[in-house]
Amino acid sequence: QKEVEQDPGPLSVPEGAIVSLNCTYSNSAFQYFMWYRQYSRKGPELLMYTYSSGNKEDGRFTAQVDKSSKYISLFIRDSQPSDSATYLCAWGGGNRDDKIIFGKGTRLHILP
């Protein structure tokens, strides 16, 4: 069983729509959860991180974690063409030297 499952897309939605991106994981040792955004030909950048189950909001972005189901989501409200990118979910353990596990990413296209 893969440690992280993420639908590769591409996902195309009209501008202004709510976007839902999802990942599942299998390792209960994961303690913190992240979403990265990667524009074409650029390095990934950390978008959001959270330690706990529940929702965390940052502007138009909401990260949702359900540890009991081993499921995380990223919601983007009022999506903009500038949100078009690849979004990678990621997990880490509790120690600095624990390597982060990345999903393969979902390509998102926001249609103007």
Next chain:
Amino acid sequence: SQTIHQWPATLVQPVGSPLSLECTVEGTSNPNLYWYRQAAGRGLQLLFYSVGIGQISSEVPQNLSASRPQDRQFILSSKKLLLSDSGFYLCAWSGQFNYGYTFGSGTRLTVV
């Protein structure tokens, strides 16, 4: 503030030629350093990581090697490039007080 520099941005090399990609981090000390490769349409593949000067761990046996001659410098090398070495190479760092990894802007390597 911390910054990560990675160069060159683009590189075209013939098969059999050597390779040297350099990555430096500023504004922090004793970072963990990472080299990733991202093939077209695929996820991030961890190649090497380092927790200190001269300490290199290899994740995938391959035609590449890494070195860390200074605390904030990480070098990816090859003596003879193969066509299969083409890809997008990313350097990243993590520290004691930041979440997740911070990535460089990447080097797109094409072996011809």
